[in-house]
Amino acid sequence: MPARTFAVRAALASLALALAACAANPPAAQHAYVDPIGVFPMANYDQNVDHWIDPANANYDTPFLTATEQRAHWNAYLARYFGTGEHDASPWNPAFIANRLYSHGGSDVVDLQLQRIGNYDNAGKAARQIGYGQNYRPHTARWIEDIERNMNVQQFVQAPHYAPNLRAIATDALLVRELPTMDPSFYSHKLAGEGYPFDNLQISSVWPGTPLYVIGRSVDGAWDYVQTPTVQGWVPANGVGLVDDAFVSAWSHRPSDGWGVVITASAPVNDSGGTYRFNATAGTLLPFAQSGTIGPAARYTVLIPARDVDGHAVLRQAQLPDTAIAPAPIAATPRHLAMLIKSLIGRPYGWGNMNFYNDCSSELQGIFSAFGVWLPRHSSAQLTAGDMTDLSTSTPEQRVDYLMKNGKPMRTLVYIGGHVMLYLGNTTRDGRTVPLVYQDIWGLSPADDSRRAVIGGSVIFPLLLRIPEDSGLKSLAATGIFQMSVLGMPSGVAVPPTEENPAS
Template identity: 80%
Template sequence: MSSNVASQAPSRIVLAALAGLVLTLAACAANPPAAPHAYVDPIGLFPMAAYDQDVDHWIDPSSPGYNTPFLTAAEQRAHWAAYLARYFGTAEHDPSPWNPAFIAHRMYGDGGSDIVDLQLRRIGSYDNAGKVGRGIGYGQNFRPHTARWLDEIERNMNLQQFAQAPGYKPNARAIATDALLVRELPTMDPSFYSYRLAGQGYPFDNLQISSIRPGAPLYVLGHTVDGAWDYVQTPDVQGWVKSSGVGFVDDAFIASWSHRAPDAWGVVIAASTAVRDQSATFRFNATAGTLLPLAHAGTGSSSRQQYAVLVPAREVDGRAVVREAQLSDTALSPAPIAATPRHLAVLMKSLIGRPYGWGNMNFYNDCSSELQSMFAAFGVWLPRHSSSQMTAGDMTDLSQDSPQQRLDYLVRNGKPMRTLIYIGGHVMLYLGNTTRDGRTVPLVYQDIWGLRPADNSRRAVIGGSVIFPLLLTIPEDPDLESLAATRTFQVTVLGMPSGVAPPASEENPAS
């Protein structure tokens, strides 16, 4: 909706509110207070006591396949090449923010008008004028956002800028010098639907898109009027980020950062690790999946206790410079790590039990970013959103099958540790099979907010990453809907990246 229409809304809202207030005060003066309306809290906690979260119980270090890769050497090499191309590639179709061809054709194919249209759609979705019920967006004070709030954000966005310079500019290339939250609009104010609705309210800030790991390449498409925010394209998403965590780069920086051999990279394998440079200056917290260049070629030995890596830092003039830091081998490993159960267990032990973070809120993971973070360590790029992750492998749609048929299919055909399961707005990783009450059932790893009944009236909150069996009935609360009984049920098996043909023969990498 245009700002002209939005700017007319406050007068209507204020008049209606004043009229309602007068009627309320009159009623209170004439009648005794009404009895409080019964309110049923839509949020409860799911009891997890019966579900063992010991990773070694489920991925047994003594099992014969503990060091056997679940991706072949050829598959992993192909994924790693595609990953580096997405971040730093310069071939015509490489979707890197540092690729002039990608920016010119993908970002400015319509002369910038598509960027303006996207901004207008986002603004319109947060306009409360004329909305009722669950469509109204609320702030942190439980009050609906006003038209004034939205108008001020829109003015700061300066939408005209996106169509005024519709073309690639070398000096718009940048790098994330900090961990960054990606927002739909340039504000840290949240936008919640009513907390009285199951699955809404905190922590579901609708303005929160994702996060950016330090060291990720960026292309800056625009700036806010006050200079506090940049609108950027990342290897994954597009949105607004704090400009204080963006450093602009030139050809010399890019050459020192990305022009290196495929084995000259390190990847963070800890959930989060503090990074200080050689002068002991804190630079950022790096989360799992953060990709950083190894400072010295050939130093990626697994026997080392420390790795020297390059880290980006922002100067006072906004330029990025390269610094050096030391990270322990418990926090970082040469990339990519072999895709073995042993290494998956290392990542799971680091991440399991952490709080759920919708859209990476507070730099925690949601379901899709949890899997994205883990598979990044293996050099496998997964799309940011759960539905899109089904395109990463060979997908089978079981949505027309019964819940029992779906579980039977997974038990028979699921490929442990490489099969993703999408159930509509949520994605899980199949680990293998287990026995529950005498029945063989699939076992999954997932970062999940909670379970719900079929009428969607409440949530039994888990609120984090867990290991959980897929059951037809939840014994602790039979009214809760089975995760195998959702309307959508798709599985995809990771293999060769899309568009890459498998080789005639291939060998497995060492563990």
Template identity: 80%
Template sequence: MSAFVVAPARTLSFRAALASLALALAACAAPNPPAAQHAYVDPIGLFPMAAYDQNVDHWIDPASANDDTPFLSAAQQQAQWNAYLARYFGTGERDASPWNPAYIANRLFGQGGADIVDLQLRRIGNYDNEGKGRRTIGYGQSYLPHSARWIDDIERNMNLQQFGQAPRYSPRARAIATDALLVRELPTMDPSFYSHTLAGQGYPFDNLQISSVRPGTPLYVLGHSVDGAWDYVQAPDVQGWVLASGVGSADDAFIANWTHRPSTGWGVAITASTAVSDTTGVFRFNATAGTLLPVAASSAPLPSTAPGHHTVLVPARDIDGRAVIREAQLPDTALAPAPIAATPRHLSLLIKSLIGRPYGWGNMNFYNDCSSELQSIFAAFGVWLPRHSSAQMTAGDMTDLSTESPAQRLDYLIEHGKPMRTLIYIGGHVMLYLGNTTRDGRTVPVVYQDIWGLRPADNSRRAVIGGSVIFPLLLTIPEDPSLESLAATRIFQITVLGMPSGAAPPPTDENPAS
């Protein structure tokens, strides 16, 4: 017999407590549905991907004689790389670098800070539910609408007056990302969803989430939140609020040590995410694909095939908020000389690292969406792509096929598309053309894309894919013919990457997360 015996009175009390607990738990759970309900169509379902081969080697054949033949010429890639470095560190009049005095003075402060204030006010207005009644658009946790107090507290913390008080370039505002940073429209990590009942809304589409910034990215700090937790920054491709704990101020000495090196003195992360610890064992950040880091002077040259580890510089933030340089060692399976050769073999390597990862709207949880997926890939080749999917059409020689029929669009792509360097934009979504295949006796294009899902023409639901996949462009979707073909959207544009485009467009208030 057990040595522990519960007395009868205590047993009754214990059972009563359990009953009370069960009632309490039931009160927190969803109530039982009524016997009779209206028919409900779930706006979210899963698309069956089983019939679509995701083996990268089946689409980019490693045994092909062309596997090491570049799809960008040496001259094209060198020009792209030069433009990439100028975007990060350039000081020419047209170089859109956050560390470039001319860019900050002429492009960011061209209106004396008034445009920055206006942008902040528009963003506040987007999330202010006051007076909108049944048109409440901003929902946070637990489906609860954002309150007036919520947006008022955020507005006070933004200190809008600061953006018009010193509208001129200051070298003390230069900074660098010392961590991977999420970029937010407002200084809060609270989400804002539109509706969980509408297809293409609700999770994961947090409308406050703009993008992310890789570690080692140059920044210009335009302002600070009142509580000191947030910085409002200009990055090379996006403007928004980031956590101040991941920002280190960069003085002349730091910038000289970071940037004064030959164009071959850089390494680029080639895996989806690599943990980086410095040589003292302190974890610094996760380097996502495309992260650019200087090679330490003491490091041997970065070979493309020899095994080993290579020493790179990593930025850190000291106790006073200043950027300092540490060293870290990364394996050559995670880091390659920048830029890597733009060959099918290397593209396959990058896709293998990224394919199948979850879709992340605006880099939610540091996953990619469609445009950031292509950014991550082409950054390794030294090719700069804008953050927004529509703006990526400006990165090459664009052809607008929007007035053509879906069949004509696909025929044009099959005949004129350049595999591995042709981007396809269909309105809010962008894809990479890999080449052609035969399906049911018909030649069809094959694309790589990070996609949320497919939808019918009436936009009433989503067949969720929710990640990066290889997929054919078909005139009809055999698993569900009611779903709209990706070739049948209102917009259909393609651009072929080659020589870099001209100067970058000025910052806008368009959320670049699509």
């Protein structure tokens, strides 16, 4: 037999044996990957604000906070930014900084830094707690080690006392990070409610013009660790300008009616020389230089902070139209609430202000800032701003019924554990009366938390006991925690006995 023929026959025999082996041992069945992310159908939910806050309503211009309540909130707000009283939590207040940061010689700050480093070190972590980068791969040991070296944690105990030359101001909109890096850290995108946009390193953002105190700086000089009026974290150093007594006086020593507040989702700000400085989002507070009308539209002249080449803040002027800024605080009326919601509704959800979009608590913080009401940054803490009622042990039906009977429209916050909403009033849907809420929400989930039906932005939505589009989704009224808080006078301030009740 020719050698070539033998080789061919041998090859065919080997192929037959291989096919027989495959037939006897079929490959293991491959299970299709089920994406935990779907999109919730919003077509059945009218987002026309005028249909829910009716301009024809007789109370459209009737305040839902009294003048006394609003004035008390505004005074508390300004104290939060610029107060010098013992308990005023302003970054420019020596008493607050000394007590908040240095009562234990700076060791508290060190402990927080070490805790955060440990949170993002993947060594020894369970699978669900592994942190991933934008490339879907776990962060390496070198990644966290490099960040830790750049933090120089021991700097926070080297000069543990208040220093006036470390007062500063945000000269740009700033993202606040847990560590000095813009690298994201996600849990696995295969887990419902994880992956983008839930960057665990993202804490919050800071509005331009916000007072800061610089606690420390990264080794490379690119990041400052700061105390804001709300949170503590790392921000890009090129958006921080150091201030002195003269700047503080020019910026903050003014009558309470000398301020403007941004009333649109985002306003580009150029100084009087035409240089773009920053985008100011709803709630940003800027001092008036003067007011008046220039050209065909009303415009306000405001002071803005800029950073000079030496890292110090200098004053510049800018003009903004009255569609972007108004004298602060604006009256807390349905008309003005509708105006703010119209500007914000439908914008993408931004966990921790990722990409300078809002999440649930920052959405309400920006809205109520326009009314001169200070709300804490985190959703659970916002309940402390009002008179809280805990309905967590009640049934979903009891919760909804109580809210509709006792909630005060437009000034009642509803907290359901990790998420907060604003109660607008009651409406009728499918023949039933239901409460209506405004919220910035990522999505709805089933009881087993196995998936998300993504809404992904700010919406007006009824608080339904059942979701008709998907019976497997859990009602927002059926969460483990359900609390409501009615805003009135600030905590610790008594209501005068002659004060009228606000319209509801």
